[in-house]
Amino acid sequence: MKDIIVQKFGGTSVADTDKIKNVAKAVIKEKNLGHSVVVVVSAMGHTTDMLVKLAKEISPNPSSREMDMLLSTGEGVSIALLAMALQAQGCNAVSMNAMQVGIFTEKIHSKARILEIKTDRIIQHLENDEVVVIAGFQGITEDMEITTLGRGGSDTSAVALAGALGAKRCDIYTDVEGVYTTDPRIVPCASKLKEISYEEMMELAYGGANVLHPRAVETAMKYNAPVRVRSTFKTDDLGTLILGADKMELQKPVTGVASDLSGLRIVVCDVQDNPGTAASLFDGLAAENISVDMIIQSYARKDLNTNDIAFTIDRGDVKKAMAVIEKIKPDLNYSAVYVDDEIAKISIVGAGMIGRPGIAAKMFRTLANIGINIKMIATSEIKVSCLVDKDRANDAVEALHTVFGLDSDQIADVKGDLPNI
Amino acid sequence: MKDIIVQKFGGTSVADTDKIKNVAKAVIKEKNLGHSVVVVVSAMGHTTDMLVKLAKEISPNPSSREMDMLLSTGEGVSIALLAMALQAQGCNAVSMNAMQVGIFTEKIHSKARILEIKTDRIIQHLENDEVVVIAGFQGITEDMEITTLGRGGSDTSAVALAGALGAKRCDIYTDVEGVYTTDPRIVPCASKLKEISYEEMMELAYGGANVLHPRAVETAMKYNAPVRVRSTFKTDDLGTLILGADKMELQKPVTGVASDLSGLRIVVCDVQDNPGTAASLFDGLAAENISVDMIIQSYARKDLNTNDIAFTIDRGDVKKAMAVIEKIKPDLNYSAVYVDDEIAKISIVGAGMIGRPGIAAKMFRTLANIGINIKMIATSEIKVSCLVDKDRANDAVEALHTVFGLDSDQIADVKGDLPNI
Numbered sequence: 001m002k003d004i005i006v007q008k009f010g011g012t013s014v015a016d017t018d019k020i021k022n023v024a025k026a027v028i029k030e031k032n033l034g035h036s037v038v039v040v041v042s043a044m045g046h047t048t049d050m051l052v053k054l055a056k057e058i059s060p061n062p063s064s065r066e067m068d069m070l071l072s073t074g075e076g077v078s079i080a081l082l083a084m085a086l087q088a089q090g091c092n093a094v095s096m097n098a099m100q101v102g103i104f105t106e107k108i109h110s111k112a113r114i115l116e117i118k119t120d121r122i123i124q125h126l127e128n129d130e131v132v133v134i135a136g137f138q139g140i141t142e143d144m145e146i147t148t149l150g151r152g153g154s155d156t157s158a159v160a161l162a163g164a165l166g167a168k169r170c171d172i173y174t175d176v177e178g179v180y181t182t183d184p185r186i187v188p189c190a191s192k193l194k195e196i197s198y199e200e201m202m203e204l205a206y207g208g209a210n211v212l213h214p215r216a217v218e219t220a221m222k223y224n225a226p227v228r229v230r231s232t233f234k235t236d237d238l239g240t241l242i243l244g245a246d247k248m249e250l251q252k253p254v255t256g257v258a259s260d261l262s263g264l265r266i267v268v269c270d271v272q273d274n275p276g277t278a279a280s281l282f283d284g285l286a287a288e289n290i291s292v293d294m295i296i297q298s299y300a301r302k303d304l305n306t307n308d309i310a311f312t313i314d315r316g317d318v319k320k321a322m323a324v325i326e327k328i329k330p331d332l333n334y335s336a337v338y339v340d341d342e343i344a345k346i347s348i349v350g351a352g353m354i355g356r357p358g359i360a361a362k363m364f365r366t367l368a369n370i371g372i373n374i375k376m377i378a379t380s381e382i383k384v385s386c387l388v389d390k391d392r393a394n395d396a397v398e399a400l401h402t403v404f405g406l407d408s409d410q411i412a413d414v415k416g417d418l419p420n421i
Numbered sequence: 422m423k424d425i426i427v428q429k430f431g432g433t434s435v436a437d438t439d440k441i442k443n444v445a446k447a448v449i450k451e452k453n454l455g456h457s458v459v460v461v462v463s464a465m466g467h468t469t470d471m472l473v474k475l476a477k478e479i480s481p482n483p484s485s486r487e488m489d490m491l492l493s494t495g496e497g498v499s500i501a502l503l504a505m506a507l508q509a510q511g512c513n514a515v516s517m518n519a520m521q522v523g524i525f526t527e528k529i530h531s532k533a534r535i536l537e538i539k540t541d542r543i544i545q546h547l548e549n550d551e552v553v554v555i556a557g558f559q560g561i562t563e564d565m566e567i568t569t570l571g572r573g574g575s576d577t578s579a580v581a582l583a584g585a586l587g588a589k590r591c592d593i594y595t596d597v598e599g600v601y602t603t604d605p606r607i608v609p610c611a612s613k614l615k616e617i618s619y620e621e622m623m624e625l626a627y628g629g630a631n632v633l634h635p636r637a638v639e640t641a642m643k644y645n646a647p648v649r650v651r652s653t654f655k656t657d658d659l660g661t662l663i664l665g666a667d668k669m670e671l672q673k674p675v676t677g678v679a680s681d682l683s684g685l686r687i688v689v690c691d692v693q694d695n696p697g698t699a700a701s702l703f704d705g706l707a708a709e710n711i712s713v714d715m716i717i718q719s720y721a722r723k724d725l726n727t728n729d730i731a732f733t734i735d736r737g738d739v740k741k742a743m744a745v746i747e748k749i750k751p752d753l754n755y756s757a758v759y760v761d762d763e764i765a766k767i768s769i770v771g772a773g774m775i776g777r778p779g780i781a782a783k784m785f786r787t788l789a790n791i792g793i794n795i796k797m798i799a800t801s802e803i804k805v806s807c808l809v810d811k812d813r814a815n816d817a818v819e820a821l822h823t824v825f826g827l828d829s830d831q832i833a834d835v836k837g838d839l840p841n842i
Contacts, residue, residue, distance in 0.1 A: 020479060021479065054502060055505060057438040058502050058506045060509075063504075063505065069497065069501040070502065072497070073494040077475070077491060079490065080487045081475060081479050081491065083490070084476060084479045084483040084484065084487045087480065088479060088483075094486070095487060099520055099565070
């Protein structure tokens, strides 16, 4: 059996019939390299927005089961059209939806996780020399309910299929050329990474790099499936390869710098310092499905035996969070609540910082040197994040990018040096 | 268990979100009468045309398998939106596609016939007091391939579901108020029939009445399922009930008059009168999937031992038919071929003509009296069809409608006399 390549094309790549014909060319090119090809596609262009609009016209709060039924039709259109385009260019092809493949998920609508993928039907088609075009974003439960995978769903479908099929590689075609050391729109001398580990990619993704959804990276890591992020428009460019850290040669302590403006900070002042106060706060937030990112508890008023508790959440959750805090006021007995939405989270990420002391200190010193105050700090094994004023975010990213040697003129051109996975 | 009513709404009834909300009201009204309700819907308005256009942009001749994958998405949208509209109006509802229900068909794309319908999931939802909204027009094969049922597919889905579920009635909501004695656009005094038998309805449908597709009528007859054709816009009107002839009280020999302009006539002249010549002609046409309607073979030139063979086909098939005739010229050895596309087929239909002699003669005499020449004649047990000049078609329909006592001023108002099935 030939090596299998999974290719994924997003909504903008299949936005109209001319673009679909171009995608067909890219698929055939890969097939002509001697591979079996599985293609995962999203819904065409603005189809999903259009369907959501129709649903909102019908109901302010449509059930998530029916939303999944509705949205899954979008990929139904794009897979059929791409299969037709491949056939029109002389390539055997067959489209399959999640039910036909057997992409089984949890029974949770609008953000289900994939549990199992059946591969027998896909393999059979590949053995018939057919390209298999599969609907991304959608799944089914064991009792035949249609689910969707939520944001980044088609990326996750593609990576999970690559894992289940034991694919040689999963190519995520997108409108960027790969993963950069930081956002090139902020730092023009950002450099494209030839490779990055799953762990670094996840930290960068959660830190605000929108190239690949964290859940897709997590899925790739689980299956140890090599993923290439590459450009739909420059198919000759190899993009960035995401793979296991064990397969990488570590060179620099820091791989990338990320800036995230999506959060805001809530400070609850003078909370009674009793056992369980923090728990009751964060239990309350969790019950409302609010994800908390950074948390700091500080002894603000030791004489009064009270703490300040500060944490960051997605700014979309602020109303729900304030309602929770109001509700548990009798338990917490706080004096005041402040909301600070003028913040940015700046992160440096690098598997190479493990076992190299001083990286965090160097970050703090760099920010201090340009007069940036650090409001909160959080660290993981391969990441250090600082909360700073929003209007200094770009200054912080630029300075860190230079200090850690990531500017494009600081990086040697290693084109072609890497294994062509 | 409550009585089950199956309702079917076509594309124009669900063309936009306001219309879908109105359909939801009609569904809830039926449910509030104490019934379990199953609703079958088509794709919204011009969705199918739009999808076909996309396919044609991709490929001049897209594969029928992928066309079925593509077109089946249309009903996926309308079922989800109708379920949402029902929920928004406080009615429990769930949408299901053909795969989820288990509507099994032959493995023939674009015009599959239904083989079996699983009812267990539907029944389970009905027992949960949910309205079940089912995608019409689509089916699946036992190996999970998606099929479509062709023209009139949603009507057929609805009637077959009614049969499989043992429904009390299947209501086909449409833009006409019922089945008329003839086309009211041609004969203003056409009257709406309170009831009509399956057999009469089929003959009328094949004869050109476009209210309900013959295949849907055939399916209803197979299951002996009572079908009501009624208006989407006048839901208080009972429309026309289609049911078994055994349940009807026959009153008039002729139930309706139909006019069909869709055909044309081909005459093959001076064919050698050998055994097998007709067979080789009609075998050739069948091999090209050309349906032949009326056939006449006449001894035109007895002295030369040759026949004329005349037959009618759908005008869309004329090119293919002429190619067949050209190809078998060596076998048939004919002298000339004429195509006559200025024809109309006029039919009188009525289960009441069985056992009543003279009906056909009365038809011929009526046409002769107004100077209409009859080019061909065909009869069945409950139908007599005559081929006439196209420009006299309306005159023929009007005269026959009056002669057989079908004008509205000739029919007593029997409103409310019929059993309320």
